[in-house]
Amino acid sequence: MARRPTIKDIARRAEVSQSAVSFALNGRPGVSQDTRARIRRVAEELGWQPNSAARALSGARAGVVGLVLARPAHTLGVESFFLQLVSGIQEVLAAGRIALLFQVVEDIDAECAVYRRWWAERRVDGVIVVDPRTQDPRPELLTGLGLPAVMVGTTQTQTTQTAAQTATAATAATVPAVAAASGPDGPDGRAQPPATLSTIWADDAGAMAQVLDHLHRLGHRRITHVAGLPALAHTARRMASLRAWSERHGLDPAQVRSVVTDYSDAEGAAATRRVLADPEPPTALVYDNDVMAVAGAAVAAGLGIPVPARLSLVAWDDSALCRVTHPRLTALVRDTAGFGRLAAEELLAVLAGGPPRVRESELPRLEPRDSTAQAPVAY
Amino acid sequence: MARRPTIKDIARRAEVSQSAVSFALNGRPGVSQDTRARIRRVAEELGWQPNSAARALSGARAGVVGLVLARPAHTLGVESFFLQLVSGIQEVLAAGRIALLFQVVEDIDAECAVYRRWWAERRVDGVIVVDPRTQDPRPELLTGLGLPAVMVGTTQTQTTQTAAQTATAATAATVPAVAAASGPDGPDGRAQPPATLSTIWADDAGAMAQVLDHLHRLGHRRITHVAGLPALAHTARRMASLRAWSERHGLDPAQVRSVVTDYSDAEGAAATRRVLADPEPPTALVYDNDVMAVAGAAVAAGLGIPVPARLSLVAWDDSALCRVTHPRLTALVRDTAGFGRLAAEELLAVLAGGPPRVRESELPRLEPRDSTAQAPVAY
C-alpha cells in the first residue's frame, strides 16, 4: 500500500516551505508565479490530494454535505424520485469536490438525531433536507445548530401563500421579501417561524391547476385526488390547491376531493377500490405518485373498468412505470435531477456565505398519454 | 451557534488529563472504574461527540465507508434493489457509528477515479463495491491501493466455478480455500487474480434452476431469458446456468436461450416484442429485473396475448411493481436488505483485520403469482 504524499513531501521536493505549498495549492497570493508553477508540478507528479481530515480539522471545510432520507422500510425504493434527485445533486457537488454523506433512517426523530450527531462530529458542512412537513421540527433544529441547510420542497411559509402571491413570486427571492408578503406573523396571529433556511420549491398549486384544467376540459366533473401523507407539506399544498380550484370553478366539494394515503402501492390500491365503490364514483383519479397510479390502474383492470373509456388516470411524477403499463399513464413530468442541481447550487451558495433564498424550480409539464380521455357521458 | 465540547473541556471539568478522558471514552484499560464513570458522566452532560476529522487525522478510523453506483442516468432510480441494499447496509453501519459516503457516477472509469480520490484524501476506511463484472478492474485497483473492500455479487472466481463446486461451497469459506479449488492458477494457465477481496454472493445458478424447474413442471419447453447487461458477472452467470440447465434437460439451445439488454424498460420491451414475433415464440419469459418484466407484460397486453394463458412471465427480483400490475407477476424474492446487512458485516470484519471471505446469502425464493401457468397445449 503506497504512502500518500503530503505537502511536506512536496515542500521538500520543491525546496520551499510548507506554507508556500499550501498557499500555492490553494491559489492565494504570497507566492511568485514561478514557485507556484513549480509547486503545482511537483504536486501533480506526486499525485497529491489534500487529506480531508486534516483540512476539516484545521478549520476549513469538511468537504461533505449530508442527506438523510426518513422513510419506513416498506416505502423504500419504489419511487424513482430519490435517486434522480441525488444524481442531480452530485452533478453539482462533484464539480466542487464535495462528497455526499447519505443515511436512511426510519423516522423523523432518527433524522434529527443524525443531524445532531453530524453537527457534533463536525462531519458535514451542511445538509439537504427533503420531504418538508406541515409541522416541521427540522428548520428550527438546524438553524439552532447553525448547520447550513437547504430545504427541498415546499416550506411552511409557502403553504400559507395565496395563489396570487405565488404567481408574483420572483424566481429567486431572498427570504425576507417572501416573509414580508404575509407579514412577520401569520394570518392566524401565531408568530411565524423565521424562514432562515434556503428553499427550493415546485409550484404544486400551478401543477395541480394544470392537471385539473386538463381533466375539466375533457368534461370530468367528479375527480378524486389520491393524495400522499397529509403530514408532508407538499401534500397539504396540493390538497389546498385542489380545494381552491374547485371553489373557483363552482364545483361541489363532495365531487372534487382528496383522500389520503401513505404513498404505498397497497394504500393507493385500497383507496382506489374504495372510491370506485361509491354510488357516484369519480370519472378521473389523480395520484400523488407513480406507484399508486400504477396500483390504481391494476385495480381498475381487475374490476373490469376500462381506462380511459370509463375512468381517466393521472400520475404525479413520471417514471418508467408510467410508460410501461398498459395503457401508458398520463403523467406530470418534473425535472427531478434539475431539482437536485438547484438544491446543491443553493447549498453551495449558502456555504459561501450567501443569504438564504427561496428558489422556484421549473413548472412541471403534463404529459398526456393513453390514460386520460373524455369523461363518459352517462355512467 | 453553540461551541462543540472537546475532550479538553471534559478533562477540565472532570479534573483529569486529556489522555485519561480518551482512554475512558474509548473503553481501554488504564483508568479506574471511578474516574471512568465520572468522565463518562461529564461527557454525557456536555453532549460530547468525537470530532470525526480529529479522529481520522490521528490515525484512527475515518468512520466512513464508501459506495459508488455507476449507472447511466437513464437507468437510475427504477429498481427497488438499490435503496433496500443501502438500508440494510446502514442498519449494520449505524450500530458502529459509521457513515456512508455515497456517489452516483456515469461509468466504471469514473467509479475508479472516485476510489482513487477517496483513498488519496483518506476519506473512507473501506468501500462496498456493487455490480461486479466479468472483466472487472476494481478488485485489482482496490487491493493495489490497499483500500479494504467487499464485493457485493458474484466474483470472477466464482464465475468459473462448476455447479458441483458451488453446491459444496461452505457458507463462509475463507478465500484461500475457494482459490485452492481451482489451484493458484486458472485452467488456462494464466495467473489467476488473487481473490483478496471479501465477497457476498447469491446463488444465481440455484435460483435460475428453481425458476426453470417451475416452468418446466408447468410444461414450458420454449423459454427465453431476457437478461441484463452481459458485462455484469451475475448476468453472465445466469446465462451460463440457463445453458447448463437446458443441456441437463436435453433441451434445444435454440428454444431455451438468453437475449441481452441494458436493463432498461425500453430494451426489455423491445426484446419482448422481438422474441414474440418469432415464428416459434417462447411460451415463457424470464426477466432479469422487475422493470423489464412489467414492461414485457405491457407489451404482451398490447399485442393481445393473454398472460398467463398463452404466455408465462417471471421477474427476477420482486418489488411493489410486481404486485401492482395486473396480473400480478410471479417473482424471485430476495432479501435485499439482508444482502446489504451481510455486506456491511463483512466489511466491518475486514476493517477489524479479519481475512477476506466469501459469504453466500440466502437462496432466493420463487413466489408464484398470477403470471405463470400451464404452457398452452397448441399455439
Next chain:
DNA sequence: TTGTAAGCGTTATCAA
C-alpha cells in the same frame, strides 16, 4: 493509575 507530550496534515498568523 495517572499525566505529559509528540504527532497526524492542514491552514493561518506572524516575523523576516
Next chain:
DNA sequence: TTGATAACGCTTACAA
C-alpha cells in the same frame, strides 16, 4: 515573497 510556528482535537507512547 518567503519560512517558522502555532493551532485544530484526537490517539498513543512514554514517564511519573
